[in-house]
Amino acid sequence: MTASPLTTEFDTLLAPIHDFLHCATPDAWIAEARKPERLAVLLVDHANCEMKAAMSAHSLVRRYCLPRDKRKLLPSLDFYKSLDALPEKGEVLGKQTLLGDNRRVFDELAKNDLLVKMVRLIQEELHHFEQVLEIMQARNVAYDPLSASRYARGLLAHVRTHEPAAMVDRLIIGAYIEARSCERFARLAPFLDEELSRFYVSLLRSEARHYQDYLTLARDYAGASIDDRVAFFGEREAALIQAPDGLFRFHSGVPA
Numbered sequence: 001m002t003a004s005p006l007t008t009e010f011d012t013l014l015a016p017i018h019d020f021l022h023c024a025t026p027d028a029w030i031a032e033a034r035k036p037e038r039l040a041v042l043l044v045d046h047a048n049c050e051m052k053a054a055m056s057a058h059s060l061v062r063r064y065c066l067p068r069d070k071r072k073l074l075p076s077l078d079f080y081k082s083l084d085a086l087p088e089k090g091e092v093l094g095k096q097t098l099l100g101d102n103r104r105v106f107d108e109l110a111k112n113d114l115l116v117k118m119v120r121l122i123q124e125e126l127h128h129f130e131q132v133l134e135i136m137q138a139r140n141v142a143y144d145p146l147s148a149s150r151y152a153r154g155l156l157a158h159v160r161t162h163e164p165a166a167m168v169d170r171l172i173i174g175a176y177i178e179a180r181s182c183e184r185f186a187r188l189a190p191f192l193d194e195e196l197s198r199f200y201v202s203l204l205r206s207e208a209r210h211y212q213d214y215l216t217l218a219r220d221y222a223g224a225s226i227d228d229r230v231a232f233f234g235e236r237e238a239a240l241i242q243a244p245d246g247l248f249r250f251h252s253g254v255p256a
Helices: 005-020 027-033 036-064 068-073 077-082 100-110 113-138 151-156 165-191 194-202 204-222 227-242
Strands: none
Touching: 005 165, 005 204, 027 036, 027 165, 036 113, 036 165, 113 194, 113 204, 151 165, 151 227, 165 194, 165 204, 165 227, 194 204, 204 227
């Protein structure tokens, strides 16, 4: 039987992700995630993950795209929701009067690849967040408070404290989080109802690109090989995914 173009596309998208990650999601996690009683937690935590991804990207823009005394120019996260397309340099910071030093800030931002990739990522993550909320509302799933998993915290604990090493580490971590999300969407999709399955499959394209964007930026900002750090965080990430975990979340480990 000939594979469909869609299946071939997703196989192509997932192949480098499988090579990048140091382990696959354990079958025990999939078995737990597909239980009907886990759906509410899965959706709420998914929504939280999309918002946290947007917030993390926004934090990178604030911290690394602007001098400390210019960070006040950057609007709040809500600003990105109203953008229909990637903003021009003047729109990124709002309708400010561009004079003197501020004009130079805008000119530098226009050449900043981190800004371009992060703004696009923020827009997409916020859109995904709203899509998850719509699915939850249609299914009468309340958006109740939910504690975070150990996953991101366990990776961020290893970030170096000096620059540009700290930034490189955060970008590598971003790559692993996006890659793992993509891998789990693909693993889970066949076991979910038709609506959720289609939705998770639809997320694969953007999530696959997000991981590549983070990794490219990490290499660009490091100015040297990052292979050792990528391998280091790959090992830490796999350890978190494979270790027993008493808390079930979208990025949790093996259910204890």
